[in-house]
Amino acid sequence: MSTLLEVKNLNKYFKVASGELHAVDNVSFAIEEGETLGIVGESGCGKSTLGRAILRLHEPTAGRILFEGMDVASFDEEDMRQMRQHMQIIFQDPYASLNPRMTISQSIEEPLIAFKIYKTEAERRKRVEELMELVGLSARVYNSYPHEFDGGRRQRVVIARALAVNPKFIVCDEPVSALDVSVQAQILNLMMELQKKLKLTYIFISHDLSVVRHISDHVGVMYLGKLVELAPKKEIFNRPLHPYTNALLAAIPSINLEQEKKKLILQGEISSPINPPPGCRFAVRCPFATDCCTASDPEFVEVFPGHFVACPRCIEVQGKKFVYE
Amino acid sequence: MNEEKETKKEQVLEIKNLHVHYLIESGTVKAVNGIDLSIGEGESLGLVGETGAGKTTTCMAVMQLIPDPPGVIVDGEILFKGENMIYNTEKRNEEIRGNGISMIFQDPMTALNPIMTVGEQLMEVVTTHENVSKKEAREKVIETLKMVGIKSDRFDDYPHQFSGGQKQRVVISMALLCNPSLLIADEPTTALDVTIQAQVLELIQKLQKTFHTSLLLISHDLGVVAETCDNVAIMYAGEIVEAGTVREVFLNTKHPYTKGLFESIPKMNDDSETLIPIEGQPPNPADLPTGCCFHPRCKYKTKQCETEKPPVRHQGHMYRCHLEG
Numbered sequence: 109m110s111t112l113l114e115v116k117n118l119n120k121y122f123k124v125a126s127g128e129l130h131a132v133d134n135v136s137f138a139i140e141e142g143e144t145l146g147i148v149g150e151s152g153c154g155k156s157t158l159g160r161a162i163l164r165l166h167e168p169t170a171g172r173i174l175f176e177g178m179d180v181a182s183f184d185e186e187d188m189r190q191m192r193q194h195m196q197i198i199f200q201d202p203y204a205s206l207n208p209r210m211t212i213s214q215s216i217e218e219p220l221i222a223f224k225i226y227k228t229e230a231e232r233r234k235r236v237e238e239l240m241e242l243v244g245l246s247a248r249v250y251n252s253y254p255h256e257f258d259g260g261r262r263q264r265v266v267i268a269r270a271l272a273v274n275p276k277f278i279v280c281d282e283p284v285s286a287l288d289v290s291v292q293a294q295i296l297n298l299m300m301e302l303q304k305k306l307k308l309t310y311i312f313i314s315h316d317l318s319v320v321r322h323i324s325d326h327v328g329v330m331y332l333g334k335l336v337e338l339a340p341k342k343e344i345f346n347r348p349l350h351p352y353t354n355a356l357l358a359a360i361p362s363i364n365l366e367q368e369k370k371k372l373i374l375q376g377e378i379s380s381p382i383n384p385p386p387g388c389r390f391a392v393r394c395p396f397a398t399d400c401c402t403a404s405d406p407e408f409v410e411v412f413p414g415h416f417v418a419c420p421r422c423i424e425v426q427g428k429k430f431v432y433e
Numbered sequence: 434m435n436e437e438k439e440t441k442k443e444q445v446l447e448i449k450n451l452h453v454h455y456l457i458e459s460g461t462v463k464a465v466n467g468i469d470l471s472i473g474e475g476e477s478l479g480l481v482g483e484t485g486a487g488k489t490t491t492c493m494a495v496m497q498l499i500p501d502p503p504g505v506i507v508d509g510e511i512l513f514k515g516e517n518m519i520y521n522t523e524k525r526n527e528e529i530r531g532n533g534i535s536m537i538f539q540d541p542m543t544a545l546n547p548i549m550t551v552g553e554q555l556m557e558v559v560t561t562h563e564n565v566s567k568k569e570a571r572e573k574v575i576e577t578l579k580m581v582g583i584k585s586d587r588f589d590d591y592p593h594q595f596s597g598g599q600k601q602r603v604v605i606s607m608a609l610l611c612n613p614s615l616l617i618a619d620e621p622t623t624a625l626d627v628t629i630q631a632q633v634l635e636l637i638q639k640l641q642k643t644f645h646t647s648l649l650l651i652s653h654d655l656g657v658v659a660e661t662c663d664n665v666a667i668m669y670a671g672e673i674v675e676a677g678t679v680r681e682v683f684l685n686t687k688h689p690y691t692k693g694l695f696e697s698i699p700k701m702n703d704d705s706e707t708l709i710p711i712e713g714q715p716p717n718p719a720d721l722p723t724g725c726c727f728h729p730r731c732k733y734k735t736k737q738c739e740t741e742k743p744p745v746r747h748q749g750h751m752y753r754c755h756l757e758g
Contacts, residue, residue: 150626151597258714259484288483288653293697293710300707315626322699322708345701359631361656363695364702365683373635374628377596 112277112309113162114138118171120154120161127383131157133333135171136408139326141276144303144310146324146341148317148356152378154333155313159279162311163195164188175277193223196270200282202262206254212265213250216240219272239268243298260291267298277309284319296323317360321345329353332381332389335408339415349411349422352390388419396425444512445615445647446495446534447471451509453490453499453671462719464490466671467509472615472664477641477648479658479679481694482668483715488651491668492617495649496536497526514614531562535608539620541600545592551603552588555610562611573610581606581636598629602636609640616641619651634661655694659683667691670716670726677750687752689731725755 120132131154139145147155160166162173164180173181180191199205206215216236226232237247243264254262263283270278280299284292300323302308314320320327321341328338329350337350348354355374376393387402388394394401400420408418453465465487472478482488493499495511497518511518513533518526530536538544546554552574559570575585581602592600601621608616618637622630638661641648652658658665659679666676667688675688686692693711713730716722722729728738733756743755 150628260714288715289694289697290483290711291714293699293708294712296699297707297710317627318699318701321701355628357701359627360701361630361634361654361660362701363655363659363683363698364700365659365680373631375632377598377629378626 110141111138112141112176114172114174115162116172116174118158118161118173119169120157120166121169124382129382130333130384131381132161132168133384134405135330135333135335137328137335137338139309139311141309142303142307143325144312144323146320146327147311147313147330148315148320148327149330150315150356150378152332152381153330154381155330156281158330159197159281159311159313163192163197163279165197193273194275195277195279196273196275197279197281198263198266198270198283200285202259202266202286203254205266206262208254211251211253212245212257213240215254215265216269216272219269223273225273235272236268239272242271242302243268258291259287260294263287263295264298267295267302271302271306274306275308277311279311279313281313282315283312285314285316292319299323317356329356332378332384334389334418335416336390336418337416338408339412343412343415347412347415349415349417349426350390350419351394351396351422351425396421396428443474443514444471445474445476445514446649447510447512448491448495449510449512451491451494451511452507453487453494454505454507455503456505457503457719460719463721464504464671464718465494466721468668468671468673470666470673470676472647472649474614474647475641475645476664477650477662479650479652479662479665480668481652481655481658481665483653485715485718486668487671487718488668489619490671492536492619492649492651495617496530496534497521497523498530528562531558531613532611533613534615534617535611535613537601537604537608537616537618537621539623541597541604541624542592544604545600547592550589550591551595555603555607558607558610574606577606577610578603580609580640597625598633601625601629601633605633605636605640609644609646612644613646615647615649617649617651620653621650622657623653630657637661655683655698667694670721671718672726672753673751674727674754675750675752681750685749687746687748687750688727688754689733689756690727691752693730693732725753 116136118132118135122129122131135158147158149155157166161168168181172179180188183191213236216239217232220226220232220235226235240247245264284295287295303310312320312323324341327341327344328335331352337344337353348357374393379392386404388406391397391401406418406420408416411417448468448470451465451468455462455464468491480488494506499506506519513529555574556570559565559573575588578585583599583602595603622633625633650662662679665679665682666673669690675682675691686695696709697711699708711730716726724740725738725743728734737755743753745751745753
C-alpha cells in the first residue's frame with residue numbers, strides 16, 4: 109500500500125472582526141490508499157474546515173496537501189477543478205445537498221456532464237443506472253424528485269453522485285448524522301462495501317465516536333483546531349493517551365448496563381478559537397494542566413509506534429482520575 | 434418472570450389508549466395509535482423511537498398543546514395526578530403547565546426569546562405562576578440559576594451571549610422554577626456535544642433526585658436512556674411495541690424492532706465488521722401497513738402478521754408481537 113494523501117502543517121485561519129480565528133492549526137497526517145481516517149471532535153473544533161480545506165473548498169492559509177505526491181495546494185484553479193474528479197465530498201445534510209428541482213438522475217448525471225466524461229446521452233444514462241444500482245436505488249425511481257425520498261435514500265443519491273466521476277478519495281462530512289439509527293446502519297454498511305469494491309480512501313468526519321470506531325482504520329481527535337491525538341483505531345480506543353480523548357470516550361452514553369459507569373465529566377466549555385493564547389488549547393479544562401502546558405504549544409510526538417499525541421504529561425497522568433478542585 | 438410490584442406508587446402521569454390524528458387535506462395522519470404509559474412519583478421513563486414515531490406528538494398531547502386544527506385527540510385519557518387533562522378547561526391546563534408539568538425542548542437556541550434578557554424571561558415565569566413581589570421573584574431566579582451552574586452576574590445577559598450548553602441550562606432552570614411534579618424533556622441533549630451532553634444529563638438527574646420530580650425523557654439515543662431512566666418504552670408507528678424497566682428491555686429484548694435497533698448501533702466494545710440494519714424505512718403515518726405496523730421490515734414475519742394486529746404479551750415486561758418469546 110502507498111500513501112494517497114499527506115497533509116503537512118495545514119493552517120486555515122479566518123479573518124474576523126476581533127482578530128484571527130484559528131479553525132485549523134498546524135495539522136499534519138497521512139492516509140494510506142484504501143484506508144479510512146476518522147476525524148472526531150466536538151462542534152467548532154475545525155473538523156469540517158479541515159475536510160473542506162483538503163479539497164480547497166476553503167483556501168488553506170498555509171501548509172501542503174500532497175495527493176499522490178502532487179501538492180494540490182499549489183494548483184491553479186483549472187488544475188484543481190480537474191483534480192476534483194479524484195477527490196469528492198459528501199455532506200451531512202442530504203436535504204440541503206440535492207437540488208429540489210432536479211430529478212435524482214439529473215443530480216447524479218451532473219458531474220458526468222461537468223467533466224465531459226461521456227459523449228452521448230445514452231452512455232450517460234447507462235452510467236447513471238449503473239450508479240443507482242451500485243448504491244441500492246431501484247431503477248423505477250430514475251425520474252423521482254428528492255422530496256419523494258427519506259433521508260437515507262437521499263444520502264444514497266448523494267453517494268452515487270460523488271461516485272459518478274470515479275474518485276479515489278472521498279471526504280465524508282458527518283454523512284450519517286442526520287439519519288435514524290436503523291437507516292444509519294444501512295448507509296454505513298453501504299459505504300464500507302463500496303470502499304472495498306472500488307478501493308476508495310475516506311476521511312470520515314463525525315462527532316459520533318461509535319460510528320467512527322466502526323468505520324475507521326485510523327482515528328484523529330481534534331480540539332480547537334489542533335489535532336491532539338492520532339493513532340490506529342485499536343490503539344486509540346484501548347489506550348487513549350490525551351486527557352481530552354479520555355474525557356470524550358467517557359462521555360458517550362453507553363447501552364451496556366453491565367459496564368461500570370466511569371464518571372469522568374469534563375467541566376467548562378470549549379474556549380474561543382479567536383486569537384488563541386500559546387500553549388495547549390485544552391489546558392483550561394484539563395485537570396492535569398501545569399505551567400508547562402500553557403508555556404508553549406505541546407509538540408505532536410510519536411509516543412508508541414503510529415500513536416501520536418500532543419500532550420507533554422500524557423504518560424505521567426495515564427489512568428489517573430479526573431479530579432477538579 | 435418478575436411479579437408486578439405489589440405496592441403501586443401514586444401515578445403522576447397516566448396515559449390510557451391515547452389516539453392522536455392530524456387531519457390534513459390529503460388524508461389522516463395517524464401519529465399516535467392507542468398508547469398506554471404511566472409514570473410514578475420520582476420515576477423516570479425514556480420514550481425511544483425514530484423520526485415520525487409519534488414521540489413528540491405524545492408529549493404535546495400531555496401538555497395539551499396539540500395544534501388544533503389539524504391535530505385531534507381522537508380517543509383516550511391523559512390523567513395528571515388523576516385529573517383528566519383532556520376535559521379540563523384551558524384555564525386549568527394553563528395552571529398545570531409550568532406549575533405541574535414543565536417541558537424542555539430539543540433546541541435551546543429557539544426556546545428562548547432573543548430580545549429579552551435571560552433574567553427577564555425567567556422572572557416572567559415566576560410572576561405568571563406565583564403571587565410574589567419582583568424582589569422575591571428575582572431572588573428565586575438567581576437561586577435556580579445557581580443550581581444549574583450559572584453565575585448570578587449573567588442575569589442581565591441576552592441568550593446569544595450564552596453557549597449552547599449554557600442555554601440548555603437556562604431552559605432547564607426555567608422548567609424547574611415552579612417545582613413541577615413532572616418534567617418532560619424532548620431530546621434535551623440532541624443539539625449538544627457529547628461532553629456537554631454528559632454535563633446536562635448529570636444535571637437533570639441530580640435535580641430530579643433533589644426535587645423528586647418525575648421525568649419523561651424523549652430520545653432516539655438508547656445510550657442516553659440507559660444512563661438516565663428507570664423505565665423505557667419503545668415506540669414505532671405511533672404504538673408502544675415494548676416497555677418495561679431499562680434492565681428488562683435492554684437485557685431481555687423481545688420485540689424484533691427493539692432487537693433491530695440494538696443491532697444497528699455500532700458498539701464500542703464490539704469489533705464486528707458489518708452492522709445488521711433494519712431493512713426498509715419507517716412507515717408513513719398517513720398510510721400505515723395493515724396488521725402489525727412493523728411487518729414490512731420484520732425478519733420473522735408470518736402470514737398472520739400481515740393481517741392481524743399483534744397481541745400484547747407479558748414476559749417479564751410488556752411487548753406487542755405475534756411471536757412468543
